[in-house]
């Protein structure tokens with residue numbers, strides 16, 4: 001039995017389409033006697049015209065190609081007596097949380113994603129840390145939104161907090177999916193609590209601290225005065241010029257693994273943030 005995924009399916013013709021650049025999918029769908037394809041329920045498009053538009057966007061968004069390396073249109077088992085193709089074909093349509101996404105107007109847009117990965121190619125976070133750091137098959141900006149939606153907000157809460165909200169993903173997306181808006185919405189639901197997505201509000205002290213910081217940053221005169229006072233208080237921590245060598249109060253500690261490179265006497269190179 002050969003098992004594959006499915007990039008698109010067309011309701012008008014009844015076929016599914018698989019795309020790969022290595023040919024591995026085609027081996028699984030033609031050599032074994034049985035072909036089983038798993039398809040997320042949002043993969044179906046109505047007509048062949050819709051299918052072709054999305055298919056071109058997929059190839060272009062993924063690798064700037066007009067056409068993927070190996071494209072297969074699968075319409076069922078091979079004809080009797082025909083040497084190629086499986087004797088049986090099964091298409092398994094998966095919900096796995098997609099109905100819940102569909103029911104929430106704030107996240108419904110995510111079901112339009114064709115998984116082209118154009119947003120990954122431009123994301124400064126993904127570009128630095130790579131795909132494995134996301135701990136899920138879906139990485140990058142699309143993964144930061146779709147993984148909490150499919151696996152649960154609480155299980156994947158850190159993903160939506162690690163994005164810069166620079167907006168590059170929205171600009172690159174061929175479908176114009178507003179990932180930054182949904183990242184903000186995820187953070188809001190995690191902070192305020194949401195019964196549908198099973199999240200609880202953050203603690204009162206944390207909320208109060210954030211509200212105070214928000215108030216401070218929206219009052220420039222007070223903010224500048226606070227910075228100036230903090231700068232003068234820095235001398236209490238034994239600082240010299242622009243470096244902190246020792247924390248005051250209950251956090252004195254000492255030079256150790258956590259101390260910054262600059263205060264340990266070695267400055268990182270251009271752009272270094274150690």
Ligand code: SF4
Pocket residue numbers: 061112113114115116117118119120142172173174175176177179
């Ligand atoms: S969010 Fe947009 S750019 Fe990213 S994978 Fe989905 S369709 Fe492609």
